[in-house]
Amino acid sequence: MLTKSAAKTFFLGGTALCSIAFVLLTMDTLAQFPDRSNQENMTPAVVRGNHIWTKNNCMGCHTLMGEGAYYAPELTKVMDRRSPEWIAEFLKDPERMYPGRRKMVKYDMFDPAEVGAEEAKKNVDDIVAFFTWVGEIDLNGFPAEPDLAQAPRAQAVDVAPSSNLAKAPVYFSTVCIGCHSVGGQGGQVGPALDGVASRLDAEFMRKWISDPQSVKADTTMPDLGLEGDDLEAILDYLATLKE
Amino acid sequence: MQYKSQKIAWYFFAACMGLFGLQLIYGFILGFDRMGYDVLHDWIPFNTARATHTNLLVVWMLTGFMGAAYYIIPQESGRELWSTRLAWIQYYSLLLVGVVAVVGYHFNIWEGRKFLEIPRPLDYLVVVNVLAFLLNLFMTIWKGKNKSTTAMVLFFGLLMAALLYLPGMYTFDNIVHDSYFRWWVVHLWVEGVWELIMGAILSFLLIKLTGVDREIIEKWLYIIVGFTFLSGILGTGHHYYYTGAPGYWLMVGGIFSALEPLAFLGMALYAIAMARRGGRNHPNKLALMWTIGCAVMSFVGAGFLGFAHTLPQVNIWTHGTLVTAMHGHMAFWGAYAMLILAMITYVLPEMTGRKLFKGWVPEWAFWLSNIGMIAMTGAFAVMGVAQVYMERKSGMDFLEVQESLEVHAFGLVLAASLFTLGIVLFIRNFCAYGRPNDEVLEA
Structure with missing residues (x-):
């Protein structure tokens, strides 16, 4: 049967061996970090x-x-x-x-x-x-692409110059597009805005964008404090989205 | 209790109780946040509550280990503590550092590195504090009559824990680098040297409670801590899969961390076997229950539930989800919280001369806290697995997923209430014992 001193040897030997292996792997890992993390771009x-x-x-x-x-x-x-x-x-x-x-x-x-x-x-x-x-x-493939996905994930939009979106003001094509889409490009949190001008009148859209909660108290549409030229540019653009 | 200076342990355990209670309060803040009732957001946002919750855990556990060491080392060495005064200084300064750090978190003063949020100047104080602690233990062992294996393993564990705190004090501008060494502290503590401390305290408790021959218990102690390091050191690799380290860590981390449950299984079988073998019918059955409970729950929480998401092909989906919280809660409860509560349950009658380990209060404390923790783990498991499938595998929006999990967070809070009830009973029993006194000193 195993003696206490043999057990002690097992403990000390195993620990020493693993520690050495760990230190060696660490040295190699540290040497690879600058390349793997593109340190030159830091x-x-x-x-x-x-x-x-x-x-x-x-x-x-x-x-x-x-x-x-x-x-x-x-x-x-x-x-x-x-x-x-x-x-x-x-x-x-x-x-x-x-x-x-x-x-x-x-x-x-x-x-x-x-x-x-x-x-x-x-x-x-x-x-x-x-x-x-x-x-x-x-990162060795993290995060993995969803493999059971039915809908594409939200993505920042790369606007094709020919699309309807290309005519949008910058605020629209960078911020609004996080939730809404035009011509299939953009987020899916809010409704798609294709043809929105045929469905809603201009006054309603102005009120809705300026203060969404006054129209619908529990809406998730944010009140981003849009006013002045930014607001007008967006309303002008939305008015062009007819069916 | 044989030595007057062992009484200092009681004050460490009393601090443990207070800090543990506070940790639970912050746990509830987090639970309510997850239910959607983040009413404290403006004063205690989630990241503050979270840092406070985890840091209080670390502080109360270290305090508990220190209390255990101040009791065990004089006992095993056969002499008074080298310096009671140094122990007192160390006690108050430790609490001061802990409190200052936690208060700072409420004012956005921290390092923002998970588990190691303590700001740099306080880190230095921690180092000085722990050096004073280790010096005291070292001198006690050095001048003592015996140098038992249990005492040596405990000292070695505490010394390594102190040394491994140092890599965490390095910060790097490159987060890949920073994360790599952060795990040297966090992983090599809880899945390395803390297990050494755990093994030593377990073996002390088993020697005292079962009456099995010291030689046999200590022999198996070596085997088990041997397995711990064999799997745990290279098992650090399971933190390096997806944080910028090379691909071979998937293989190394996968293989060695798959062996980690064996060390915990060994610990559980060892505790059960020794208890069965023991001829001594120690009256403090409850201390033995906590001791064996600790070994068993640490296997389930740390060993089994850790294995549940440690393989790289699983971890690619579960990494950074609530699955981690599922494993974390039961692992810390089983391995370290129950260990310290076992030690307290054993030590209190020895220190105060009162035998309050029978009756409904201490017994329900054991059962309610354990049932509560199992239920909490279940709630986290449901949330974690649902998050993995909805967010990671199906690509649903993060917030949408989290909102659909709010009902399970309610289940979590219910389970946590049961757990808390158990802990409140434990603390009540602790208070009922009163302070230690010199009349119980064994000749």
Whole structure:
């Protein structure tokens, strides 16, 4: 039968062997990191974005590379789904984009009204640079494409120059398109807007976009505070979408 | 209890009870957030509550290990603690660091790296604190009459835990790099050296409660901690599948972490076998129940449920979902929370001379907390698996999926209430024992 000293040898020997193997694998892994993470693309903006990410404990709700708290969306491939303009609009005041739904902390550093347009833009640019860089890291295939999917996932839109969407104002083709689609391009959260001008009159659309909750209290359509030229440009564009 | 200085352990355990209670309150905040009642969002957003919940867990467990060590090491070494004064200083400074860190989280002061949120200046204090703790233990063992295997394994475990805290104090601009070394702390703690501490405390409890020969118990202790390291060290690879590390980690991590349940199974079989073999009919049956419960629940939570999502072909879907929370809750409960509660249940009658281990309060504390935890794990499993199939496999929108899971979060909160009731009873029993006294010292 096994003696105590043999058991001790097994423990010490096994531990030593595994530790050595672990250290060797670590050395090889560290040598591969610069290449696998495209370290040459880690610009100062990426590093600043990373600091925004960690300093505010974003992984206390979100996940990135699958690591975090599962309370808010996985963001590794967020730049495939969202445009920088959408992100800027969203971060200005997250609750406004998702009225009545799960909340995200509003960080003043992204709000032009709090820190000035220049500073807010710089911070958004940094976090976007960080996400863009993260999206390119070789993660051995994570996150996997949904294999039971029936509907295509939301994707940032690559506008074909000939499409109806090409004539849209920038705000529409970057922000609105996160939820709505035109000509089959765009999100599926809100209704498709093809032919919307034949169904709704201009006054209604103006009221709806300016203050959706006054029309329908529990709608998920965000009140993004659109006014002035931006609003007019969007209304002019929507008026062209006839059947 | 044989030595006056062992009494310090009681104060560590009392702190454990307080911190554990607070951890549960934050758990409820998280549970209500998931149900859609995030009414505290403006003051305690989810990331604050989450960091507080997990850090309180780590702090109360470390406090519990320290209390256990302050009791076990003098007993095993056959002498008073080297310096009671140093132990007191260490006690108050540890609590101070813990409280300051947790308060800071409410003001956006943290490092934002999961489980290691404590800001850098406090990290240094933790290091000094743990050095003082280890010095005290080392001198006690060094000057003691005996150097038992149990004491050595416990000391080695605590020393390694301290050393492995250091890689987590490095931060890198490259998150791939940062994440790699973060797991050196988190994984090599809970699936490595903490199991060493666990093995040592278990063997101390089994020696005391079953009366089986020390040589036999300690021999098996070596075998089990041997398996722990054999599987656990390279098993770190299961955190490296999809976080930027090379592809060979899928193979290495997969194979070795598939062996990890064996160490936990060994631990469970060992505890059960020793209890059966034991001739001594120790009156504190409840302490033995917690001890065996710990070994069994750690196999189910850490071993079995860990294995459920450790293989890379499964993990590609479950990585970063609530499946992790399912495994995490029962693993920590079984392996470490129950261990510390077992130690407390054993130690209190020894320290106070009162025998309050019979009756409905302590017994229902055991059953309600365990049933509650099993139910919570079930609720997390439902949420996790549903999330995997809806979000990851079918590509549904994240928020839509989460909103459809709110009803299960309600189930989770119900189960957590049952669990909390058990813990409240445990704490009530703890208070009923009162403080330790010198009259019970064995000659």
